[in-house]
Amino acid sequence: MKVLWITNSAFPVISNQMNTKVPIKGWTHSAAKALIAAFNDIELAVASIHTVSNLKQIQSDKIIHFLVPQAAKTYAKNKRYDYIWRNIKDEFNPDIVHIHGTEYPYSYAYIRACGSKNVVVSIQGLISVIERYYFGGIKKLDILKSITVRDLLKFDTLFTRHRNLLERSTYEKLLIKDVNHIIGRTSWDKAHVWALNPDANYHFCNETLRPSFYNKKWTIKGCERYSIFISQANYPLKGLQQLVKAMPLVLKYYPQITVYVAGTNYFTNRGIRISGYGKYINRLLKKHKLSNHFIFTGSLSEQEMCRQFLKSNVYINISAIENSPNSVGEAQMLGVPCIASFVGGTSDMVEHEETGLMYRFEEYEMLAYYIYKIFSDDEFAIRLSENAIKKAVKRHDELINAKALHQIYLKMFS
Structure with missing residues (x-):
């Protein structure tokens, strides 16, 4: 054939x-x-x-x-x-x-x-x-207010x-x-x-999934405590703004939090090259004094992405819409505790409080609480991890x- x-x-x-x-x-x-x-x-x-x-x-x-x-x-x-x-x-x-x-x-x-x-x-x-x-x-x-010279010149x-x-x-x-x-x-x-x-x-x-995610496993002892990983953030649909809004609520309890964002840094230290969305996010980061808590990793290879997952205390998919994000599948296959917005087909992948946590996209307060919940309860995080692996191994x-x-x-x- x-x-x-x-x-x-x-x-x-x-x-x-x-x-x-x-x-x-x-x-x-x-x-x-x-x-x-x-x-x-x-x-x-x-x-x-x-x-x-x-x-x-x-x-x-x-x-x-x-x-x-x-x-x-x-x-x-x-x-x-x-x-x-x-x-x-x-x-x-x-x-x-x-x-x-x-x-x-x-x-x-x-x-x-x-x-x-x-x-x-x-x-x-x-x-x-x-x-x-x-x-x-x-x-x-807010989008209109954030339009930059770069946006206008490049249409x-x-x-x-x-x-x-x-x-x-x-x-x-x-x-x-x-x-x-x-x-x-x-x-x-x-x-x-x-x-x-x-x-x-x-x-x-x-x-x-990509081969690197089939033979490794996340552990609570091996991760960087109080770290968050998101795999995409270069346009509004991916929801970075919601995590920025949620962060001040969690920082009250865990001021040492670090957020790792995969992909090019479109948001800080861009000068005249900054996009409108980058300007909007940069303004939010400065407003909440969060710039030092966000690290933009640059584009990651398959192996680098896998290592970043394993390093993280929690993975978050914060999109406004998704079908079945492979990043969630990769996180679950590795056993990284996962939080995802309740949108599109994501609920077919994540069983709330069994293989991950789900929240309504607009409710950043719920997102903040679930981050806090995973950080504060290792036994719960480990249970999510083990359950997720069992489901992901069959699915993928x-x-x-x-x-x-x-x-x-x-x-x-x-």
């Missing part, structure tokens, strides 16, 4: 060969390795967006890689680059086409160019829903970014309505797929997920 995957970024092995930045999100690579290791009947090709100027083909690790020029992503809203998708289809002649994610117009461009026969689409996030929550509860007046205000999401959501809806097969993993994505295309065949399949089992995906392909192919 010949299967073509379409992904947003190249696999790490290709990035290394091409001397380009290795993508942070490597779980599609993990899933591919598990699939071809378990099933000899799969011949896999992966088409991914890359910095190449022309379509390029590379063979590596039993996988054919088609590197698609960045322009095919940038200009996917018109038909100019549809010929690339037709060329890939003609060259590989797939029995099944698996599109990973609906967030970018190039996913719909394949359907537009080649049709939807034997195409299945995996839901990652849903832009058409995410856009509703993009501003993360920040008042529009990159939060309002501009939101309009971009609205445009992309149009193509996402077209894609979901046009295909007959959808892969999801939460009650949230299933409901939204049903709302757009009630006749689609919905298939359940959990995600496989590589072989089980590979078998589920293989069965989906067989049903479509028969």
